Amino acid sequence: MFVITGATGQLGSRIVDQVLTRVPTDAVGVSVRDVDRAAHLAARGVRVRRGDFTDPATLAHAFADADQVLIVSAAIRGGGAVVANRAAADAAHAAGARRILYTSHQAAARDSLFPAQLTHAATEEHLAGLGVAFTALRNGFYASALQFVIGDALESGHLVAPADGPVSWTAHDDLAEVAAIALTEEGALDGVTPPLTAPEMLDLDAVAGVLTDHTGRTISRIVVGDDEWRSAAVRRGMPEAAADFTLGMYRAARRGEFAVTDPTLGALLGRRPTPARSVIEAIAAAPTRT
Numbered sequence: 001m002f003v004i005t006g007a008t009g010q011l012g013s014r015i016v017d018q019v020l021t022r023v024p025t026d027a028v029g030v031s032v033r034d035v036d037r038a039a040h041l042a043a044r045g046v047r048v049r050r051g052d053f054t055d056p057a058t059l060a061h062a063f064a065d066a067d068q069v070l071i072v073s074a075a076i077r078g079g080g081a082v083v084a085n086r087a088a089a090d091a092a093h094a095a096g097a098r099r100i101l102y103t104s105h106q107a108a109a110r111d112s113l114f115p116a117q118l119t120h121a122a123t124e125e126h127l128a129g130l131g132v133a134f135t136a137l138r139n140g141f142y143a144s145a146l147q148f149v150i151g152d153a154l155e156s157g158h159l160v161a162p163a164d165g166p167v168s169w170t171a172h173d174d175l176a177e178v179a180a181i182a183l184t185e186e187g188a189l190d191g192v193t194p195p196l197t198a199p200e201m202l203d204l205d206a207v208a209g210v211l212t213d214h215t216g217r218t219i220s221r222i223v224v225g226d227d228e229w230r231s232a233a234v235r236r237g238m239p240e241a242a243a244d245f246t247l248g249m250y251r252a253a254r255r256g257e258f259a260v261t262d263p264t265l266g267a268l269l270g271r272r273p274t275p276a277r278s279v280i281e282a283i284a285a286a287p288t289r290t
Contacts, residue, residue, distance in 0.1 A: 001065050002183055003029040003097075005051060005088060006072030008037040010144065011103060014176030015070065015183075016041065022184045031062035053084035059091035066092065070101040070183050073120065077245050081116075085123040089130060099133040101183055103175075106138045106168070106195035107257040114252035115245055124192060135182055135189050140170025140197035140265070141258050143279035146207060150283050153219050159208045160222045162229045162250040166201035167258040169276035170265070174198070178268050188268065195262040198273040203253075210280045226250070 002019060006012030007030035019028055025044055031051030032038045042048040051062030053074050063069055069092035074084035085102070092100045108120035120136075127134040146169065153159035178196055182189040202210070208221040224232075226247055233243045252258065265273050 001027055001029050001047070002068050002070070003031060003063055003066040003092075004070045004072070004183075005031040005053075005062075006075075007032050007041065008034070009072060009075070011142075011172055011176060011179075012072045014172055015072070015179045016046070018177050018180030019183060020044070020046070022180060029062075029066065031059065053088045054080070056087040056091055059088060060095060063092050063095035063097065066095050066097045068099045068101065068183060069095070069097045070179065071103070073103050073123070077115065077241060081119040082122045082126075085119065086126050089123070089127055093130050093132055097132070099135070100127060100130070101135040101137060101179070102127055103179065104136040104138050104192075106140050106197055106260060107252065108136075108138060109257070112252055112257055113255055114248040114257065116249075117252070117257070128192075133190065136192045137175070137179055137182060137189065138193050138195050139175045140168050140195060142175075143169035143171050143198075143274075143276050144283070145169075146280060147283045149204065150207070150211065150280065153208065153211060154215070154284060157218065158220050158222045159204055159211070160224055160229070161204055162226050162247065163223050163254050164204050164250050165253040165256055165259055166203050167253055168195070168197035168199075168201045168261045169279065170196065170198045171274035171276075171279050174265060174269060174273045178265060181268055194264040195260050196265040197261050198276055199261050199263075199266065200276055201259055201261060202276050207280060210277050211284055214281045214284050 004016055007016045029047035033052050035048050035050050038048045049062040051059045071088045074081050104120040107117050109117050110121045124136045205221045208219045211219040230243045
């Protein structure tokens with residue numbers, strides 16, 4: 001059985017949909033924190049069980065009979081994320097899974113300026129030490145993360161953020177499809193993968209240019225200092241820990257940590273990955289949320 005965690009999340013739900021086009025429904029199980037949110041999957045014949053990385057005792061039941069487990073990284077900030085990811089990996093191993101897959105990041109490294117990369121690096125190291133076959137999917141930076149700066153920019157006409165650098169923004173749909181390929185096709189990807197990225201890199205100045213072209217309205221890129229940005233973000237209601245986390249992303253970007261592209265994603269898809277410009281235009285065209 002293939003067991004997928006985080007199956008109601010933005011990435012996990014897409015992975016499940018892709019896997020269900022490749023294998024029989026009764027071969028797929030999901031581990032979710034809230035089983036009610038996965039009722040639509042149960043109705044399709046998917047095995048739905050509660051599993052919570054922060055409550056490891058639940059994972060033995062969620063992962064039972066798994067041949068392979070795909071762990072979508074915990075949506076937790078700070079040291080708790082590493083603990084949660086390790087708990088999931090240990091539970092998959094204890095359940096007898098012969099292979100474990102994990103959604104890592106293109107820039108996973110112990111010396112990254114972006115805290116999320118420290119989590120991914122530590123989780124990769126833990127997986128490598130379990131003595132079981134594993135795949136760390138080094139996903140490109142999710143292009144959907146741009147929706148936060150895009151929303152503010154469309155309202156004000158100014159894309160205000162600290163100094164940044166090029167990022168190979170990559171679409172969730174493409175990464176979900178490759179995760180499904182890696183899970184269901186033996187040998188497609190093993191160990192720590194190359195960066196799974198779209199072929200184009202954009203910094204926020206280029207993002208502002210795409211928005212200008214798409215809307216016909218000038219969107220100006222305004223660079224502010226790190227401390228000024230952080231103070232403004234906290235005044236607007238962003239928790240201090242979240243502001244520090246996000247600031248790390250900008251610092252890592254301007255150091256060039258995300259300035260990498262690789263052909264592996266396109267080769268596995270058998271087509272050109274979704275351009276970041278298309279994702280940006282889709283975000284800009286989406287109805288305003290209230």
